[in-house]
Amino acid sequence: MSVLQPGFDGTEPPDWLRRALADGLGGVVLFARNLAGHGQAAGLVAAIRGESPGVIVAVDEEGGAVTRLEARTGSSWPGNRALGVADDVGVTTRVARRIGRLLAGAGITLDYAPVADVNANPDNPVIGVRSFGPDPHLAARHTEAWIRGLQGAGVAACAKHFPGHGDTVTDSHLALPTVNVSREVLEERDLPPFRAAIRAGVQAIMCGHLLVPALDEVPATLSRTVLTGLLREELGYRGMVVTDAIEMRAVAAYHEPGEIAVRALLAGADAVCAGVSAPDGSSVYALRDAIVSAVREGRLPEERLAEAAGRVRSLVEWHAGQAPARAAAAADPADDPEDDLGLTAAEAGLRVTIAAGAARPVLVRAPLVVEMSARTSQAVDAVAPPGFAGALAELLPGTRGISVRAGEPLPDLGDHGRPVVVVVQDAARYAWIRDLLDEAVRARPDAVVVEMGLPGPPAGAVYLATHGNSRVSARAAARWLTS
Template sequence: MRTRSRELCRLAMTVLQPGFEGTAPPDWLRRALAEGLGGAVLFTRNLAGPAQTAELVAAMREENPGVIVAVDEEGGAITRLEARTGSSWPGNLALGVADDVRATARVARQIGRMLGAADITMDYAPVVDVNADPRNPVIGVRSFGSDPERVRRHAVAWIEGLQGAGVAACAKHFPGHGDTVTDSHLALPEVRASREVLERRDLPPFRAAIKAGVRAIMCGHLLVPALDRSPVTLSRAVLTGLLREELGFGGLTVTDAIEMRAVAALQTPEEITVHALAAGADAICVGVSSPGGESVYALRDAIVSAVREGRVPEARLAEAAGRVLELARWHAEQAPARAAAARDADEGVGLKTATAALRVIGTPGRPMLRVAPLVVEMTTRPSQAVGRATAVGVGAAIGEIMPGTVVAEVAEGEDLPDLTDLRRPVVVVVRDATRHDWIQRLLARALEVRPDAVVVETGVPGTPAGAVYLATHGGSTVSARAAARRLTAIRTQEHA
């Protein structure tokens, strides 16, 4: 009996993927890893640089060599390893607009190269949601676009690029988070599309990802009535019936973080964990753990109790743990691929692709920057998915090229700076202006005073405005620098 109890505890630990505090493994995490904890998630709070990240992962592997170390590294606005500088790689929308699948694969390979250098197992990427609603507050530029075929092609290229570098990809957020107007970090989004629309629009990228051999799929905290009245994370009809039996996915299914309000408002963490496992999830992502790890052990105990009570069949738990261990074996076998990727530096592809994604509307020859401008950046609070990432903004990027550039950040409820000095050009930088009434009002007021202003949209583009309208299709550091080079390069050509 004691042997069976220990085995159940170990299986239960195997399916958990918690986050933790600190830049070194805390004592509780080391103990849990030694007891079979199958995974852990890295966040910005854990990472201080490439050498420290590699040391952190190595310390975790000392306790459990097969631990699944996961991270959100999408490129664009969503970065953990480059959170202090902003991503060197354009995000998905920029890749979709550039529409060069070879470049997408190269970008993903370079992200894989960066993660592989730290021996990270899995990237919670790519986002393969079709951004069907431009009002979407959490997907937006994280999607390859609104065309299912384009999303499908670039999803496959991204997966092949990352996994070719020896790092597992995790396509998300199944069965599609693009047609929502609610952030699942805050509440439960509902996808009201019919099954026919889901088949035509949302599922093709996931089908293609499965065919391309994606190692993992993350389910979204979504309510999709056309599929089930239960949230996807807790739905056997979706996670087993649709994903496993109909789509034929045999890899690892992982939940989105269970502390997100979409599901946390409905059930306790323990009940979410048990129901998700029963529905067909294999790994439970837990972004926030208690300082001493008590919450992780509470989840373990809840799983063990559910098995003993018959709420989760022991075979289901063993199946889930087996998929975790299979991914660990795959990662170990990919050491030669990671070594090859380490020798394949292609850092210029980030700026090149970000530049290819720029779109300019207007008469760019005349009102472009001839002297250092005033840059007004209308800042919005980033979604919780972005975390603590701090990208170089367009104003700072222009300042790197043109000393004397003045940057004024304007938040909701604040006034515009003085724009009346006609000797200084004005650049107005916005993000997702169509989603924010206050940005639209201030932008209109700014253009009344300075109709010659250049407008730079770093989110999903809307109606063009300004003498020149430049869309970057993403808010990464590399996209900001691409925009700055474009704005100042024409100045150089005019002076030539």
Template sequence: MTDLYRLAMAVLQPGFEGTTAPDWLKKALSDGLGGAVLFARNVSPGTAGLVAELRAENPAVVVAIDEEGGVVTRLEAREGSSFPGNRALGVVDDVALTERVGRQIGRLLAETGITLNYAPSVDVNANPANPVIGIRSFGPTPELVARHSVAYVKGVQAAGVAACAKHFPGHGDTVADSHLELPTVHASLDQLRARDLPPFEAAIRAGVRSVMSAHLLIPALDPKGPATLSRTILTGLLREELGFDGMVVTDAIEMKAVAAMYPPGEIAVRALNAGVDAICAGLVTAEGLYEIRDAIVAAVRDGSLREERLAEAAGRVLALSEWHRAQRSEVEADDGAGLEAARRALTITGEARLTTAPLVVEVNTRHNQAIDPDTPTGLAAALGELLPGTTRVGRLPSELGDQPVVLVIHDAARHPWVRETVAEAVRRRPDVIVVETGIPAEPAGAAYIATNGISKVSAKAAAQWLTR
């Protein structure tokens, strides 16, 4: 195996199936594979052992995961996160609390041996119709997002885990989901500089170790192609103007925003030429991984990718790994941080409360593809612990009876049909309690509780308030 092949392997971060390392992944690690990405499908009580298994094959491997807190959780996807997400933290607007939450998320990852957290999302949720950011953002203004991005980064990295500011240069002003298509940001250059870039600038000044590129077309910056493949954006803007010298990683290259344009190997080469250091390939086979490697090697040999650029990228991946290995952080448990944040994030209209077991009606919309489909809202379970006999259904029944009714909704502000369901429920049962887990709309019902996100602790906080 030549050095060139090992350099090409060093910049790849594939996902894989199963809760133990497959043989092909072990071989790839011994061939110089520089990273691996964990998803909910890889998580089990033995995840720390899995990470150790990967590191036994390559001690320098960067093990990454997407653990934002709130609705985007991999380690706690089955039961819901122990920490509220970014919007909840932004609503509370206590940077010390955000740093505490970040430190506890970092502690959870450090105990598992993880190198890199693909978080926080530092996107400014400037467009209320955004289908993929929403509650994953700290809020709608750059000042709010910037100060909480800094606090989150400081918290995670204080635990010895690298943070990653995403999705550069800002995914907040889109109406399309890059998992499904290529979104376009139509903002002017002045708008981008005033609104989208300040949180990234703040995170860079705070020492964030990694930045994730976005699969977005931003004509004001580069009309020729997505940011992930744009040298103007990733080298000219991020590196040269903003001064970021850490590791740049792509968003997953199987997302249709880029996958519909080029095959994986070509995406990798174009991204490396643009200034990317690590290629995230969340869905890839052993054959597919080596095809990407070979495409990178071929590009170096035919002169379309400079070997110095590839070596620089591999060096930045190794530098992040060495930073992680040098950390000796020991973070004390702060078990109340998540629930405290969730309680303080509740915004409530009305005074209704529950004294008997309710019927919980969940009419949640389909979440975007960054969210594991089985991640629960948890409200029925949380109420069931306090009021045994609580029942749950997935749609508004034709007959509601006399049992108290709790209607759980998500992002009513974005979905007319959800608002119509709320109106129908209130018409039939004026005493209905409405719990909104997404971006709040106009309050309705005898009580309207906005949790400002989905997590185990957000559900617990709402249940405790309702049964106070």
């Protein structure tokens, strides 16, 4: 049980989870479905630790679009791409430290962040703005800065998704992605951020559900060549390796959960993440039973399981030893939570293109905001995704917002002479968004276009790229348009 990190439903520990913790369950992962605010999060973690003080409590808190503690409001922090565009490692360190302080206040042990992937493919459906960028050296220095910031606040970091999820066109939540490049390209492009993470003393690395033919013919999660040969022996990593969620179709389509857990442990993983559990916890106990059977049958050496459990304990011991760092971060007068660091960092990630002959607009009247976005990646766990119209309405009461989905027509853009702001996300990846955007700009050449994903060709009189879809990035763009 010590090598399992399951999720659960509800905002309180269910009975099965309490039993599993008493039986030696080593970890728990929290999602937005478990969290209803900072105070509740701290109470939930305290209840979990009341059953097992040494349990690892993990969460995905990347900043940007992927947030669990702020899923209902949108993140107070820009995501990795905005930080990479600003390219100030000091700011990246401070943002990660502040996220660490937030997590430490809730009692979290481990943050499944940062994303260390180099987003080499602009058509990537699941990484995108979650990456610091397409340049491996930039991604490496910000990965290292982010880890130092988070772990400096006494919370363990987890670099993901080894050996690199950036050059894929498939979402591993839905199918198995393949990275078809040479070993030399992997070495020069994908591995530098993970090398930097190891230099920074990262406490955990998450392997990706990826097929990399240049390395092995099985997914990285199940590959001893990748997890032991490359990560351990070549890169020299000694910390805990955790799998991505094993219910993701990239691996779940090929093996039963218990078999995935056994093969991952054989490959060199130390902890198995299962984001979705049966309501009675039977699926977690089935994973335990599959691991025990594999040991008894001689398929999984007992010493390999003991090694994995030892690395889990080492992370717990590291966290226990970071109590002074957490106290110092919480009391640091130079790290004032009222300084709006998140907004400052998001503003630094803005980039603006003004069309020839156009002037910089300053919105003084409430505009019509037309927002167009496709379904977000399953990595995003937002209960109420942030809206740009809401951010503008805080500054210009009376702002009218309309959301347009695929197959729906544009609204009337005349709307009594209101200024028009068209907000898109990853327009370059979706033909229907590009078509509607072109139609909107033809109808209103004076429109302001705000891109909250990866930017494409500029459109409109003014094209504003936030490099991320978070509440604070929306606030930053709204402030720019009204100042």
